[in-house]
Amino acid sequence: MAYRSLILLPLVAAFLAGCKPENKFQPPPPPDISVAVPLKQSIIPYEQLTGNTVAFNTVDLVARVEGFLESQNYVDGSPMKKGDTLFVIEQTMYKAKVQEAEAQLDAAKAELVQSEAEFDRQETLLRQNVSAQTTYDKAKAKRDSDRANVENAQGNLTIAKTNLGYTTVQAPFDGLVTKHLISVGELVGSSTATKLATIVQLDPIYVEFNMSEQTLLDIRAGLKKRLTLEELSKIPLDIGLMTEEGFPHSGHLNYVSPEVDPNTGTILIRGLFPNPKLELLPGFFTRIRVPLAQGAKEDLLVPNRVIAEDQAGQYVLTVNKDDVVEQKRIKTGQLLPGGLRIVTDGLKPDDRVVLTTNGRAVPGSKVVPKDGTIPPPPAGANITTTK
DSSP states (O other), rough: HHHHHHHHHHHHHHHHHTTTTOOOOOOOOOEEEEEEEEEEEEEOEEEEEEEEEEEEEEEEEESOOEEEEEEOSOOTEEOTTOOOOOEEEEEEEHHHHHHHHHEEEEEEHHHHHHHHHHHHOOOOHTTTTOOOOOHHHHHHHHHHHHHHHHHHHHHHHHHHHHHHTTTTTEEESSSEEOOOOOOOOOOSSSOOEEEEEEEEEEEEEEEEEEEEEHHHHHHHHHHOOOOOOOHTTTTTEEEEETTTTSSEEEEEEEEEOOOOBTTTTTEEEEEEEEEETTOOHHHHHHHEEESSSOOOOEOOOEEEEOEEEEEEEEEEEETTSSSSSSEEEEEEEETTTEEEEEEEEETTTTEEEEEOOOOOTTTTOOEEEEEEOOOOSSSSSSEOOOO
16 A cells, blocks of 8 residues: 555656646836937038138338437337337438428429529510520520429428338337337348337237138038128138137138139138237137038937947937837938037938937837937037027
């Protein structure tokens, strides 16, 4: 009996084991995915280039007449106004030259008065057949010669006054004057014009930069016409220095070279910027923001981080109406401050773009979309929010 019980026990155990429920695979629930529609904003597209500041005016102050430098009437590096006296060259000799020229002019005028009176008398006598023709001709020649002497004396006086004026070197415009190159007491202008210093006008100030031929063609396509000089001056430009955030200095386009340099494939552009505080000095390296079109146009923006790329090009992941992930091919444009990228083609305003980038969104898989947001770009990026 005990032997039979030992045989039945394994059979009962096997039977009980066969009665357990069968194990089945339970798929995980769809993952939660953050999605948002593209940000719709009005964008002014621009190109960022580099260039340098250039003085609006730069003039070398030179001694145009010979003499000893008598005085320096400014402090090196100080701002001066137009017409301010900067240097004075000894004037004694040049004042004497003016007096001499004035005396010669007075003498020539006196001679002319006498010769004109004699000519009038001889002309009357000739009509009365009292004087000979030769006498009349001599009187006429004397009058004409004296007239020429007066004109010559007037020219000499003008030259003498001009040379006297050259003894005073004045500021031709408002600006900063560099350090003096000649000391008081030195002889200047003895053989050639002697450079005394340089005056630089800084307000306003130019910014010059080179633009590629392709960028120029893009701008022309955006503007859809060739602009006049007046229209060019209405195109805004913004610049920033190496140590500045963004582009705090605003100006406008001032000049576009009429030809492209065949060696570099670039064209020279110049902008004009107000500089009342003299913050910009000639030679500064600048970053320049150039608008590529007039007026803003509406664009779709997505975070640059959600854009992926493969051999076929760029794409983003979206979630359709059935909450299934799809891959959409796109074309992109400018990268904006705040990490946003303009999408020029392939995306619709109501497409739900996947913001989650942890690999949980797989094309063809079902997800649970959660509403997210795309932060707008920061202020000062040539962007205005669409109402």
